[in-house]
Amino acid sequence: NAGVTQTPKFRILKIGQSMTLQCTQDMNHNYMYWYRQDPGMGLKLIYYSVGAGITDKGEVPNGYNVSRSTTEDFPLRLELAAPSQTSVYFCASSSTGLPGNEQFFGPGTRLTVL
Amino acid sequence: GENVEQHPSTLSVQEGDSAVIKCTYSDSASNYFPWYKQELGKRPQLIIDIRSNVGEKKDQRIAVTLNKTAKHFSLHITETQPEDSAVYFCAASKGANNLFFGTGTRLTVIP
Numbered sequence: 001n002a003g004v005t006q007t008p009k010f011r012i013l014k015i016g017q018s019m020t021l022q023c024t025q026d027m028n029h030n031y032m033y034w035y036r037q038d039p040g041m042g043l044k045l046i047y048y049s050v051g052a053g054i055t056d057k058g059e060v061p062n063g064y065n066v067s068r069s070t071t072e073d074f075p076l077r078l079e080l081a082a083p084s085q086t087s088v089y090f091c092a093s094s095s096t097g098l099p100g101n102e103q104f105f106g107p108g109t110r111l112t113v114l
Numbered sequence: 115g116e117n118v119e120q121h122p123s124t125l126s127v128q129e130g131d132s133a134v135i136k137c138t139y140s141d142s143a144s145n146y147f148p149w150y151k152q153e154l155g156k157r158p159q160l161i162i163d164i165r166s167n168v169g170e171k172k173d174q175r176i177a178v179t180l181n182k183t184a185k186h187f188s189l190h191i192t193e194t195q196p197e198d199s200a201v202y203f204c205a206a207s208k209g210a211n212n213l214f215f216g217t218g219t220r221l222t223v224i225p
Binding site for chain 2: 033040042059060090099103105
């Protein structure tokens, strides 16, 4: 099992450009999450999904969109990149949403918006 | 929403000494408290967790304690080793497994 994989590893965007961060998991997990981690800070939840076709906002959803057409994939879309979106983005998955169910994280995507 | 505060932000200890990291949370409905370790440039990895119906949990050199009344929980690492050097994050959750993270503690173990 590859676990949770993310592409790309690094990306530099210009202000106003758009891009999609890809996330795939091969553990047949129902729950998937997108977090951002700003320098020296903890992770903040952007969006999450409890299953294919179902998504919901987290703590900091503004400027982002998600979709969940399959169990495996949970892409994160930035439509109009802004410098405030410079961050490291982590995707995670868990088999259920029950407290105590471990979230497995991907390796992260480092995004810089100039 | 939930607010998790974590202290200290940096911690240096001599190899073999103990390290303690403390977190407080604001939402009394939170019922799950994991701790993650993140090495430089790597992904966060779960090292230990505790649910609200338990006061203490231990796993070898690592222990976590929870005080629900005071709404705080702590990570204890005994007999620290250089490989324990990393950033440690506490988190709290109350449903849908949505985690609210603290701001992290950079632990340095000096050989």
